[in-house]
Amino acid sequence: MKTKKIYERPLIKPLNSGLMNKFGKRTEWTPLTEIDGIKVVDLLQEYGSPLFVYSEKKIRENYQHAKRVFETRYPKVQFAWSYKTCYLNAVCDVYHQEGSWAEVVSRFEYEKALKNGVPGNKIIFNGPDKTNEDLELAIKNNSPIHIDHLDELYRLNELAANLTKKPKVAIRVNMDTGIYPMWDRFGFNYENGQAWDAINKIITLDKLELVGLHTHIGTFMLTPSAYAVAASKMADLAINIKKKYKKSVAYIDMGGGFASKNTLKGSYYMGSDTVPDIEEYAEAITSSLINAGFDKDEMPYLYLETGRALIDDAGFLLGTVIANKRLSDGRRATILDFGVNIMFTSFWYDHKISPVEELGYHTEDTTLYGPMCMNIDVVRENISMPPLSPGNHVVAHFVGAYNVTQSMQFISLRPAIVMIDTKGKPHLIKTKESLEGIQKDELVPEHLRIFKL
């Protein structure tokens, strides 16, 4: 029998002459056939499409690398896993196994960390929303409470009046680090004296134990020098607390905000070319602290709440092509079975998307849409892709941070999530949502149950 040739869609693409982009944007024709040795098509066959996949190996590698980078530059370093970045229990447990504490910003996350087995004194409680009950729980568990506003400080003072032990607290400090926009909605301002006011109140009222200072200067920070400024200002506070009150703070928490290698929308260069390496952030922070003038024996611990930079590239979203179509101006459009409902970060990034099958080297400019019946459901506005056909598969890269925690149960059910262990074995870590599961908490009043159409 005659062997037939492999088919792909016919393509015709205009060649435009003009100024070349010196660096060019990469064409994504290189297929990603495997993740940690497991075939992508096998994962989709087994667990359905779309599918989130996390690489345990990559998570551990990223963490160990970051830890080494900071510990080789500063003597006392402690990471706390930012739960909101990805609070899948399996993911949190990997970080806890590596020695990371938990950093939480709500009662929900706090209880999740407790249930994961994190000791209360190793759960850092951040965020503007803490009720008296939340604070009492944190006090009981000896958790460091990071105070966001004066109202919280006064409430904590009131709660502490009835206790025998002093609650452990830090204040969150916001500041001008030379970047725009300045994040000043959280914590107390450094420049206008709010931070000192809060510190003076805590120490002179003597109902709370000031154990640390916390800042978080922004998110997806592309300028490491901003961290150098921030660390200097934090050190300045700590050293002056020592001078004024003869009291050393145990730690300086520099928060998170380190960028991942994703490409921000509208940026000219690829994220892989422009995003600073974690070494650059580490150098900026640790140099400032080391040179700040602390006594050798009283160097504070450096706490880090890095989320995105530790997990973004460990997460993949696997999907399937539903259909192709032409838009009114002749542009190609491809509809995928995942969209902004489960890949929220499409609003911020031009995610790298790879085909899974070998589809040749000819590409066409394509808009990638998600499956929602919503105009905003655009995965990539413009990407050069080989000719995808219905049934072909694609992989979205750098989706490990925020997508699972910010995904919406909107229009369709959220997919299953798999983690591939360090030996290359996949484990289901979250099952696909079901209609029953979604409706479990819904109640319908009796008089609405009967209708005739």
Add this chain to the structure above:
Amino acid sequence: MFVSSINTNIMKLKKDLAISDSGFLFNPSTGDSYSLNPIGVEFFKLLQKGNSDDEIISQIINDYAIDKNSVEKDLYDFKNLLVNYKLINA
């Protein structure tokens, strides 16, 4: 121009278009050039020879591992693109 109202089956490619085996297409009347993938070249050459849609489809499914419906959809799309790029005398 309303592409959807055109019967692409009776349209003819412009006569002076030059295409190389590697897929480089040149339109001398406008100076525009295009790049085609190998299957695009095959579709184009079959159209240039004056084959009907049915003839092209049967030729392609004879040579390639693909079903008739997919080729039909792709041919329709390909010809619409040729109209879009003004390579067909509509």
